[in-house]
Amino acid sequence: MQLFLQHLTVQRRLAKNTVLAYRSDLESFLSFVDRSSPLAPEGINKEHIQQFFSFCHERRISARSNARRLAALRAFFLFLCERGVLSGNPTAEIDAPKIGRRLPKALTVTEVDTLLQLPEMKPPLVLRNYAMLHLLYGSGLRVSELVSLPVNGCNLSSCHIRILGKGNKERVVPFSTTAGALIRDYVEQGRPLILKRKPSPLLFISNRGSSMTRNRFWQIIQDIALRSGIAKAISPHMLRHSFATHLLAGGADLRSVQMMLGHTDISTTQIYTHIDVDRLKSIHQRFHPRG
Numbered sequence: 001m002q003l004f005l006q007h008l009t010v011q012r013r014l015a016k017n018t019v020l021a022y023r024s025d026l027e028s029f030l031s032f033v034d035r036s037s038p039l040a041p042e043g044i045n046k047e048h049i050q051q052f053f054s055f056c057h058e059r060r061i062s063a064r065s066n067a068r069r070l071a072a073l074r075a076f077f078l079f080l081c082e083r084g085v086l087s088g089n090p091t092a093e094i095d096a097p098k099i100g101r102r103l104p105k106a107l108t109v110t111e112v113d114t115l116l117q118l119p120e121m122k123p124p125l126v127l128r129n130y131a132m133l134h135l136l137y138g139s140g141l142r143v144s145e146l147v148s149l150p151v152n153g154c155n156l157s158s159c160h161i162r163i164l165g166k167g168n169k170e171r172v173v174p175f176s177t178t179a180g181a182l183i184r185d186y187v188e189q190g191r192p193l194i195l196k197r198k199p200s201p202l203l204f205i206s207n208r209g210s211s212m213t214r215n216r217f218w219q220i221i222q223d224i225a226l227r228s229g230i231a232k233a234i235s236p237h238m239l240r241h242s243f244a245t246h247l248l249a250g251g252a253d254l255r256s257v258q259m260m261l262g263h264t265d266i267s268t269t270q271i272y273t274h275i276d277v278d279r280l281k282s283i284h285q286r287f288h289p290r291g
Contacts, residue, residue: 001026004079013167017144025072041080045090049073053094070094105238106245107230112137114228118182125207127182127190129220132204134179135161136236140243140261141173142166143236147212149203156184165262173260244272 005023008014014022032052033039039048056066073091080086107115116137118130136146145163153162159180163171183203191205198209206212217236225234232238240261247257258269 001030001076004076007079008075015144015166018166021068022072022075025069026076028069029073041085042087044077046093049090049094105232106242107232107234107238109246111230111232112239112242112246114230115225115234117228122185122190124186124190124193127186128194128204129224131179131182131186131190132217133221133224133239134182135175137239137243138175138179139173140240140247142240142262143214143217146236147202147204147214147217150201151187151203152201154183154203156180156187163262167264169262169264171259171262241272244269248272 001023004026005019008019008022009016029052032055033044033048053066053070056069061069070091074089077086077089077091081089116130116133119126122130132146135141136143139161141149141161141163142165145165149161149163153164155161159177160172160174163173165171187203191203194205194207195209200209200211202211204212206216214236221234221236221239225232244257244261247260248254254266254269254273257272258266261269263269
C-alpha cells in the first residue's frame with residue numbers, strides 16, 4: 001500500500017488530500033479483511049469486496065463515499081495487476097453505486113455584492129480578509145490555492161495570478177481591477193504590519209505571520225457572512241461555484257471557464273450550465289401564465 005500511495009504522489013501527481021483519502025479508504029478495507037481472516041493480496045476475491053460494501057451499507061456510509069472507496073480499491077488492485085502481484089482485478093465486476101448529480105450551490109449576485117461590501121474601518125486583518133474574498137470570487141480559486149498563493153504568483157500590474165493547481169498543473173487566471181486595488185492596499189498597508197518584519201513567501205498570512213489554514217479561512221468567511229446578514233451557510237468553495245455560475249450566466253464560453261477553474265475534463269465544468277438551466281426553469285414557472 002505504501003508503494004501504491006507513493007505511485008499516486010510521484011507518478012500520477014495526485015493532490016495530497018486525494019492521496020490521504022485513498023489511504024483512509026484502503027486502510028478501512030484492509031482492516032475489514034484482516035478482521036474476517038488475514039489474507040495475502042492474491043487471496044482477495046470479488047466476494048471479499050462485496051462483503052466490505054455490505055458492511056459499509058450497514059454502517060449507513062453514503063453512496064458517494066462508497067463510490068470513492070471503490071475507486072480507491074480499483075486503482076490499488078490495478079496497480080498490483082500491473083506489477084504482476086495479481087493475475088486479475090477482483091473489483092472488475094463490482095458496479096459503482098449510483099450517486100446522482102449533486103449541483104454545486106452558488107450565491108446570487110446580490111448576495112456576493114453584500115458579502116464583498118467593505119466596512120468603514122480597515123485594520124490590517126480586515127484588509128487581508130477582504131482582499132482574499134475579492135480574489136476568491138474574482139478568480140474562482142480553490143481555497144487551498146488561495147492560502148498557498150506566493151507573493152510572486154500575483155501580478156498586480158497586469159491583474160493576473162499564476163496558479164499551481166491539482167496535479168501540479170499551472171494555469172493563469174485574471175482578476176478584476178477592484179480586486180487588484182484591494183490586494184495592493186493589503187500588500188502595502190496591511191501585510192507589513194501583520195508580518196512585523198518576519199519573512200514569508202506567501203501572499204496571505206495569518207496574524208502570527210505564518211501560513212493560513214483552509215479551516216481558518218472558512219471561519220473568516222462565515223463570520224463576514226454573518227455580519228453581512230446573509231443567512232446561508234457559506235463556504236469558500238461556494239464563491240468558486242458563484243464565480244463559474246455568474247461567468248456562464250453572463251455569456252462566457254465553457255472552455256474559457258474550464259481553463260480558469262483548472263478542470264481537466266470539461267464535463268466537470270458543464271455542471272454549471274445545469275445550474276443556469278434550473279434557474280431559468282424557476283423563473284419560467286414563477287412568471288409564465290401557464291407555468
